[in-house]
Amino acid sequence: MTRTGDLDRVIDGIRAAREAGFERIKLNAVILKGRNDDEVLDLVEFARNEGLDISFIEEMPLGDVSDHSRAETFYSSDEVQEIIESRHPLTPTTESTLGPSRYFRMADSDSRIGFISPHSHNFCATCNRVRVTVEGRLLLCLGNEHSVDLRRVLRAHPGDMDALKHAIVAAMPLKPERHHFTTDGDVQVVRFMNMTGG
Ligand code: SF4
Structure with a gap:
C-alpha cells in the first residue's frame, strides 16, 4: 500500500519493538475498496498472533492522488467491522488511547480492534x-x-x-x-499525510 519499501523489514521492526519491551503496539491500516478490503481478516489474524492492537482507518482526502479514485475506493468502518464480525464477534468498549479510535474487544484475544472513522463517525468534537x-x-x-x-x-x-x-x-x-472532508473524491487539503507526520 505504501508503493515502496520492504514489508519484511517493517514486520521485523514491529517484532523488535515488542521484544524491546513496548507493551502495547498498535498498527494502523487504511482500507480501500478493491485494493485491500480482502486483507482485513489477514490483518486481524496478524494482530492477534503477534499480540498487537490494530485500528482501521477510513481514508482521508489528503493530497491529490492519481492512482485511485477516492470516491470509488471509500470503505466505511462499518463495512470493515462487518467483515471482522463474520469471524470474530466484537464487543464495544469505553477504552481510549486519548485519540480518535473507537475500541472493540474479542472474547478470545488480548488484541484490541479500533476504528478511526473521519467520514462515517466524525470525531472532531x-x-x-x-x-x-x-x-x-x-x-x-x-x-x-x-x-x-x-x-x-x-x-x-x-x-x-x-x-x-x-x-x-x-x-x-x-x-x-x-474538517470538511467529503467522500466524493474532492481534494480538500493539498498537503499529503507524509508532509504532516503521524
Ligand atoms: S479537528 Fe482536524 S485534526 Fe481533529 S479530528 Fe477533526 S480533522 Fe482531525
Whole structure:
C-alpha cells in the first residue's frame, strides 16, 4: 500500500519493538475498496498472533492522488467491522488511547480492534490533536491549513522556552472546529499525510 519499501523489514521492526519491551503496539491500516478490503481478516489474524492492537482507518482526502479514485475506493468502518464480525464477534468498549479510535474487544484475544472513522463517525468534537511538521510548522488540524510557524519563533528567541510555550498556547484558539472532508473524491487539503507526520 505504501508503493515502496520492504514489508519484511517493517514486520521485523514491529517484532523488535515488542521484544524491546513496548507493551502495547498498535498498527494502523487504511482500507480501500478493491485494493485491500480482502486483507482485513489477514490483518486481524496478524494482530492477534503477534499480540498487537490494530485500528482501521477510513481514508482521508489528503493530497491529490492519481492512482485511485477516492470516491470509488471509500470503505466505511462499518463495512470493515462487518467483515471482522463474520469471524470474530466484537464487543464495544469505553477504552481510549486519548485519540480518535473507537475500541472493540474479542472474547478470545488480548488484541484490541479500533476504528478511526473521519467520514462515517466524525470525531472532531473531541479532537485534542495538533502536530509539528519537520519544518517547525504547528498544524492545528489535519483537515485544514491553520498553522503557526514555530521555527520563526525559535529563531527570533533562541533558547527562550517561554516564548515557544507562549506561541503554542496562543495558537490553540486557531484550532478549527472540524474538517470538511467529503467522500466524493474532492481534494480538500493539498498537503499529503507524509508532509504532516503521524
Ligand atoms: S479537528 Fe482536524 S485534526 Fe481533529 S479530528 Fe477533526 S480533522 Fe482531525
